[in-house]
Amino acid sequence: MxxxxxxxxxxxxxxxxxxxxxxxxxxxxxxxxxGWERSATAYASIDAESNPIPWITYPAIDFLASRVNRNMKVFEYGSGNSTLWWAKRVGMVSSVEHDFSWHEKVKAELPENANLKYIELSYDGDYCRALACGQDWNIIVVDGRDRVNCLKQSIEKIANDGVILLDNSDRDEYKEGIDFLLNHGYRKLEFRGLAPIVTYISETSIFYKPDNCLGL
Structure with missing residues (x-):
């Protein structure tokens, strides 16, 4: 022994x-x-092996990891380690970023099936409408700025089987956007728990309709 x-x-x-x-x-x-201690120490959204992961709750990460596949197309409001995580699991990921310095850092690390666009932030402006020039998306991730307007714009370019993911969905300032989705026939599934880096319990929610790509 x-x-x-x-x-x-x-x-x-x-x-x-x-x-x-x-x-x-x-x-x-x-x-x-x-790998929470590792993420908190490095102040980076990484797992126990220092691989990049989304900065959302661990229960949401676990759920998504078992259900996404290479046939899916993902659009992100907000970029970072989540972009790298999605790129390893889906066919294509496209992101928009409002912070130019962060945009340059993330862009330098992207694989071929990922792209990132910089758009200056303005309330209800070009940022929240960034996906209008794209295609229909299976998953739209709202984890950047101007989230209420991003949620409202998301339903315009989502695939028939698409879902919308909102991080920090427990915050009161996003209630208007959440109610908007619910009033348009979406159902809400919450994932509460610990997330990388932070020390408090938060919530990530997925909004979906019947016959969606995640099998909800």
Whole structure:
């Protein structure tokens, strides 16, 4: 038996007596598996192996990872490690970014099936209408700025089987956009939990109709 395994029962007994055993177990199991500490330390949305992942809740990431495929086309409002994650799993991902410096950084890392466009931010302006010149999208991700207007524009260029993903859907400022989708026949599925980097519980929601590409 290694020294580490020999000492573990004694260490766990001390932590249990101090009421801190749950922290040890979280770090050893769930938090380690997701790579949360690594993401928080690096302030980057990465997993336990430092691979890029979307900056949305872990339950939402797990759900999407098992359901997306190379036949899908994704549009993102907001770019970053999520763009790289999508590009490995779908046929094409197109993103729009309002921050020029960030745009330049992300663009330099993109594979061939991903593209990124820089558009200056203006309320209810060209940014939220960036997908109008594209095609019909299977998944539209709203995780950038001017989100209410982005949600409203999304229904104009979504495929018949398409879904809309909204991050931080628990924030009051997005209620108008959420109500807009619900009033247009969309259903809402919430994924609450921890997300990379941050220390609080948040929510990511997927809005869908029957016969959608995710099988909801």
């Amino acid at each position: 290694s020294i580490k395994n020999y000492l573990r029962p004694a260490v766990e007994a001390i932590l249990k007596k101090a009421g801190l055993l749950y922290i040890f177990r979280l770090r050893r199991d769930a938090i380690k598996a997701y």
